Amino acid sequence: MPHSTGALPQASTLWNRNFTLYWLASVQSVFGNSLSTVVTAVLVYGLTGKASSMGVTLALGMLPALLGPFAGVVVDKVPVRSLLIAGDLLRGVLVAALAFMATTGQAELWMLNVVVFMAGLVTAFTAPATQVLLPQLVSEEHLARANGLMTTGNQTAQLLGLFLGAGLVSAFGAGPSLWVDALTFFVMAGLLTLVRLPARVEVPAAESFWTALTAGFRVLREHPGFAMIPVLAFVINVAFAPVEMVLPKHLVTLGLGESLYGVALATVVAGMVAGGLGVTALGQRFKPKLALPLGLMATGAGLMAFGLVxxxxxxxxxxxxxxxxxxxxxxxxxxxxxxxxxxxxxxRVFGLINATAQAGMPIALIALGPVADSWGSARLMLLAGLTVIVATAVWWWQDRSSLASDSLSIGSN
Structure with missing residues (x-):
């Protein structure tokens, strides 16, 4: 197959027109998504009053991610911009439908779950597409800083959305907050129509879907250290599965109350903003093979501390x-x-990573849902943190040499 970096030849600067438009589109859309995160939690808890119900809703939103490897084939074969625009328009319609139901008082749990599942299905295709898009907007010398800026912008928008979400729901209700989220999807679709991309890398016309799928696995195996990332992502996301589900309950045990759920999530996002700023400041000095295990160990230690402090x-x-x-x-x-x-x-590679990262989460949520109300939240968080640390140590021991070898080839592809 032909080989190309997919970078824009005219993107000699970081803040070029196309990257700037995409950054603005993504930031405002993430702001709307963070609002709906708070609204969804409020709606589910208001309809059922059970943490287990929240677990089922979260699981339904994650299940479509299992289609990631198949979605990745589609992403590699169709125009990325058209796929993202179609996805934003469809998600906007779905959220608008939920907003209408919430505004008119017709929302029921099954309706909410259907919308969450359908939105997750769309995201299964758009998630790998967003990872593919960024290297087409900036040159490789700016790629690390661009990733850092995307993290900083998106997480800052999510932080604002989480902080404002509770206030908006309290002041105006769930319906108006969801209308804002729907609008952000339509705005993003409009901005994406203004982004210009280079010609797609051509694929053989006779290539079958199965051949394309297996080719992605073959390419991934050529980089043994990176090839273990999907397995690591699977284990870690299984560990994370119960944390969000029991977080409101854990806040109550600390004497804070479930109303600070949004603030707790916002604090996590604030840390993500700080991390993104750090990557942006480092730029080409950013060392991913070092930052990856350090990030995982910090995450595991933090989760264990959740259960202890x-x-x-x-x-x-x-x-x-x-x-x-x-x-x-x-x-x-x-x-x-x-x-x-x-x-x-x-x-295909990012689709596989997304799928394996989410594969265990719905199973863990459904399996732990019945016991989440009886088990101590501290025990679950301790177990989650320990699982992350052990999985990271095992991966690092097995693949440190192969990942180091891979990292030497960065910039040669």
């Missing part, structure tokens, strides 16, 4: 540590994939 101030401090760890982890994986994997295979 009793002081609210310490809880929020470790929430920020978790955010920094998540930011370093996600940025490292994105940067390694964007530089190690040939452009014509990136959709």
């Amino acid at each position: 009793k002081l609210p101030a310490a809880f929020f401090a470790f929430a920020a540590v978790i955010g920094v760890g998540i930011s370093l982890t996600n940025t490292s994986i994105a940067y390694l994939g964007q530089t190690l994997i040939p452009a014509e295979f990136r959709g």
Whole structure:
């Protein structure tokens, strides 16, 4: 197959027209998504009053991610911009429908779950597409800084949305907040129509869907250190599965109340903003093969501390540590994939990573849902943190040499 970096030849500067438009589109859309995160939690809890119901809703939103490898094939074969525009328009319609139901008082749990599932199905295709898009907007010398700016902008927008979400829901209700989220999808679709992309890497016309799918696995195996990332992502996301589900309950045990759920999530996001700023400041000095295990270890240590600390101030401090760890982890994986994997295979590789990362979460949520109300939240968080640390140590021991070898080829693809 032909090989190309997929970078824009005219993108000699970081803040070129296309990257700027995409950055603005993404930031305002993430702001709307963060509003709907708070609204969804409020709606589910208001309809059922059970943490287990929240687990089912979260699981339904994650299940479509299992289609990631197949979605990645589609991403590598169709125009990325058209795919993203169609996805934004469809998600906007779905959220608008939910907003209408919430505004008119017709919302029921099954309706909410259907919308969450359908939105997750669309995201299964758009998630790998966004990872493919960034290297087409900036040159490789600016790629690390661009990833950092995307993290900083998106997480700042999410932070504002989480802080404002509770206030908007209290002041105006769930319906108007969801209308704002729907609008951001339509705005993003409009801005994406203004983004220009280079010609797609051509794929053989006779290539079958199955051949394209297996080719993605073959390319991934050529980089043994990076090839273990999907397995690591699977284990870590299984560990994370119960944390968000029991977080409101855990806040109650600390004497804070479930109303600070949004603030707790916002603190994690604030840490992610700090991590993104750090990557942006480092630029080409950013070392993903070092930042990846450090980020994972920080995340695991923070989760374990969640289960141990009793002081609210310490809880929020470790929430920020978790955010920094998540930011370093996600940025490292994105940067390694964007530089190690040939452009014509990136959709399939990122689709596989997204699928394996989410594969265990719905199962864990459904399995732990019935016991989440009876088990202590501290016990679950301790177990989650320990799982992350052990999985990271095992991966690092097995693949440190192969990943180091891979990192030498960054910039040659």
